[in-house]
Amino acid sequence: MTATPPASGRSSQAADAAQPVRKKGYAQLRDYAVIGDGRCAALIARDGSVDWLAWPDLDSPSLFAAVLDPVRGGRFLLQPDVPYTASRRYLPGTNVLETTFTTGHGTVRLTDALTLPDATSLAPGRELVRGIEGLAGSVPMRWSVQPRFSYGTRAPHLTHRAGVPVATFGPDAVAVCAWNAGQPQLTGNAVASGFRSEAGTQAVIALAYAHQEPLVLPTRTECEARLDHTTATWRQWCADRTYTGPWREAVMRSALALKLLVFAPSGAVAAAATTSLPEEVGGERNWDYRFSWIRDSAFTLDAFLQLGCAPEATSYFWWLMHASQLTHPRLNVLYRLNGGTRAPEQVLPLSGYRGSAPVRLGNAAAGQLQLDTYGELLQTAWLHATAGHRLDADIARRLAQTADFICTTWQQPDAGIWEVRSTLQHFTQSKMMCWITLDRALDLAARHLIPDRHAPRWRRERQAIADFVDTCCFSPHRNSYVRSADSDDMDAGVLLGLLHGYLPPNDPRMHATVAAIQQTLQDGPYVARYLGADGVPGGEGAFLACSFWLVEALARCGRTDQAVSLMDQLVALANDVGLYSEEIDPTTGDFLGNLPQGLSHLALISAACAIGEATR
Structure with missing residues (x-):
């Protein structure tokens, strides 16, 4: 039975008083x-x-x-x-x-x-x-x-x-x-x-x-003056944002939360501000999220561009290009906020939130192979370039080499977007994003923005990826794209490949996949990440970003009424000041995971903008 959503978050109006417990x-x-x-x-x-x-x-x-x-x-x-x-x-x-x-x-x-x-x-x-x-x-x-x-x-x-x-x-x-x-x-x-x-x-x-x-x-006068200056500076930044839709308050709060995760000295965007807040109270799914994940890059740049945050978009893009240069042609899953690559996982001598141990410092996912990150990188560069920003010769060359790398690598199994710590698989979303890598490279080459000497090979491998995905990763039984090749397990991460353009919105397979995810992974406003094991003991809550991805998919498929209804329910799940964690317990409404969670707020912004585009 689905829990009744908590009262709507109100970021500019004080919520009802409560006795803290x-x-x-x-x-x-x-x-x-x-x-x-x-x-x-x-x-x-x-x-x-x-x-x-x-x-x-x-x-x-x-x-x-x-x-x-x-x-x-x-x-x-x-x-x-x-x-x-x-x-x-x-x-x-x-x-x-x-x-x-x-x-x-x-x-x-x-x-x-x-x-x-x-x-x-x-x-x-x-x-x-x-x-x-x-x-x-x-x-x-x-x-x-x-x-x-x-x-x-x-x-x-x-x-x-x-x-x-x-x-x-x-x-x-x-x-x-x-x-x-x-x-x-x-x-x-x-x-x-x-x-x-x-x-x-x-x-x-x-x-x-x-x-x-x-x-x-400091003196008292100086402290009070800086407090006033801080308030005025935030208000000016917020006043310059461009979103004007029906969820402006939620979008602006998400933009402000996202701005707190932008590490000003470098332009990197942290996934969250905390470490080891649990995905299951008492469990061991406790991760350090104070890194910048490549998987979030396209959503991050797109959100900055949608909101009129040109300086943040430019700073983030150049940080991403600098950080990824250090490991080229391979990409790390995540990078430190200063662009470094070392993130060895350690255990801290703390009891953990409500006994949720271990408390981790660092993140072992940094060394995984996640093929979807290459698609995110090319999608980010494509968004940056098609918005009118330049790609210098060195970056253009590296992007072309990234496409070459995927031509030789896409057939490998990987850890996938959810960073499984068990057997590597041929994850559908990873293959879709490999297709995006080559598709965006071909478009950039056609625009004469990156070298095109290997375009024929990119075109052949793009078709080979599509043949694999449509043959091995589409289940006739589910009438849907599934989690991995030759599987019937469902995975909301597949929505990302569709949202990035693996299929056009009017393709029947996209509509069928959205419907199957609703049937198998959705419970009221809550959407689970996937059905199936991932090598880490214990359970988790509903992943908020997946719910917002479903909103965006519904909007793009023309099911605007359903998208609006689900969006309203999700906006009501914020806490009293409009923030979101990574996950929510569907039974109690309790927050789970690190917070504020950048991906949750990014997905909210993207969903709101998608509904706006659909209604226009």
């Missing part, structure tokens, strides 16, 4: 919001606790990791010291979070941001600013900064500099600056205090960070 120290994943500055990101629970923050970069070791271990992980707690309810929103058009605490003694508003530097003052290397405003009454507040460096494995050395508490470990230093928020006390391995928030008063607590550089101690 933790079980054995863990908040629900649905209760997290994210803030960021283009270099790092923090997860903040509904109860005001910063439970995840990695400094100085998105993929750095964590300073706070209570989401993975409430005892050893560390956190920054800030909340009323009396019973309360909490409602939240993002300030409209921003990634600045506002939480309103309501108590029997009065009301307090908390504003959180990882601030963006401005040109008016010397800023710390990284800065978290928390503003506390008394709205009514007199509310006792308590706060505690519990830094635990290096994924909770290193307790801080606490001291004072110029009267300000500072936590240090090796080359890292964090200052705890507080104004009108009580006198900070060094207690054990924490900096803590309490105060009363009176109506009309304002307090500020800021964390200032330095890594192998002098620690800047």
Whole structure:
């Protein structure tokens, strides 16, 4: 039986107040919001606790990791010291979070941001600013900064500099600056205090960070000015976006969430801001997603172009070209945000979210063969070039060599888009994307954008791939493309090959495949990734991106009414501030997997735009 979807996420209007609940120290994943500055990101629970923050970069070791271990992980707690309810929103058009605490003694508003530097003052290397405003009454507040460096494995050395508490470990230093928020006390391995928030008063607590550089101690005026500057900068960025359809609020929130995953120093886009949040509570499907996956590249570039994010699209494309050059002609499945290729998998000594172990650092999928990535690369280059951007001679040559590589490689089995850790197979979606590789290469060559000397071979191999897919990967029993050659298992990943153009939208096989996926993998708004084993024990929830891919496929097939209905249901599955994780438990509605999940938000944007194109 399908669960009733949770209330719709509302990113610019505070949702109904609720009393935050933790079980054995863990908040629900649905209760997290994210803030960021283009270099790092923090997860903040509904109860005001910063439970995840990695400094100085998105993929750095964590300073706070209570989401993975409430005892050893560390956190920054800030909340009323009396019973309360909490409602939240993002300030409209921003990634600045506002939480309103309501108590029997009065009301307090908390504003959180990882601030963006401005040109008016010397800023710390990284800065978290928390503003506390008394709205009514007199509310006792308590706060505690519990830094635990290096994924909770290193307790801080606490001291004072110029009267300000500072936590240090090796080359890292964090200052705890507080104004009108009580006198900070060094207690054990924490900096803590309490105060009363009176109506009309304002307090500020800021964390200032330095890594192998002098620690800047900001003033209150500078912190408040950067908070205002950060709010204004986000609003300007959001105002420049071009989507105007019926799901604008959800699309804009997805765009803002995606922007938090863009690593500004390089232009790379991380798959998620976290590591090891489980696909099954208590299970071992816990992966580090703080890398940039080639499989997401076409959706990423297309979303940037659809939303009018030209600088982000250009930066991401050139990062992708640079990173892939390091391993050419082979592609890594994923790359580090700085373009590096090493991602050895390690296990961290943390208990894991609600006992979901192991907690992993790195990702062993980096060394897999996933043939679909080559199609994603050529599709991305094709989108970039057909949007009017240049391909220089070296990139054009490498793209042609990638097509040559696929001509000699497409017949191999691979790990597929879902990164199976069992026997390699001839996955249908992988073969479809090999076809896309050669099809896009032929189109670019016809446009005289890449060398065409091997075009006849590309054409022959493209036909050979199509013959294999249509003969071996289409099941007469299912009347559908299936997961792999000579199988009857269903796989929603096949939708990606169709969405990228393996078949035209009016082809009967595309319509039949969409119908078969609805029949076998869909349950209400939820769509499972596949039926079949993948070599990893345990189960998982419904994969949100698959649901949005189904929306897009329905729209392209002309079934707009069904697409709109499913889209409305999926928009309602966001949490109270409009964010999505990787998966949802269809029975409880609980979030599963890392968050915010870039692919979920990318697929939402793509689905909304596809419906817009279909209705036009």
